Amino acid sequence: MTETRQQIVARAAEIISRQGYHHTSVDEIIRAAEVCKGNFYYYFPSKTALGLAVIDAWAEELVEHVVRPSLSAPVEPLERLEMFIDSAVDAQRRNGYLGCPLGRMALEMGDLDEAFRERLEAVFDSWCASLAEVMDEGGADRPMDQARFVMAILEGALLLAKVQSDGDGLDCITEQLKAVLHQQLPEAVLQ
Secondary structure, eight states: OHHHHHHHHHHHHHHHHOOOOTTOOOHHHHHHHOOOOOHHHHHHHHHHHHHHHHHHHHHHIIIIIIIIIHHHHHOOOHHHHHHHHHHHHHHHTTTTSOHHHHHHHHHHHHHTTTHHHHHHHHHHHHHHHHHHHHHHTTOSSSSSHHHHHHHHHHHHHHHHHHTTTHHHHHHHHHHHHHHHHHSSSSSHHOO
């Protein structure tokens, strides 16, 4: 990715993260990225194309900083799942409890634009598949169903943390989620 394209995507991601996709204009992104309109449209034929690139950038960042380090750690499956949850919570603390950017984008655009919905579905499906692999390794009965459960609870907790602007509820919910994981994985894995 060229430096100019990266700059446009990074500035767009920052603005969209704060105010949403619909409340962000191309002109605002151009000013923030300090590029001319021609540069913008050279890399992105439409705002939709940019929005999809932002989804990809957010997904890549979360995989790099949350998903991969936790789910591929050389520890037992249950510990990896707990690390995943803890990493997601830590990311929320660092960003001021803004919620998951992909979850927010899904709420805003998921039913308005099929390209957004498909891209977001692919991201969440990929994360669920990664979680399911760890669940399966841990001996879970229905690893994909349980992975979707973890993802749904975690996304809901992140949304509540955004609404509450703090981590109290997030901590409570994620501790309960960990307790459920302890119940769902076979005893042999927990020792």
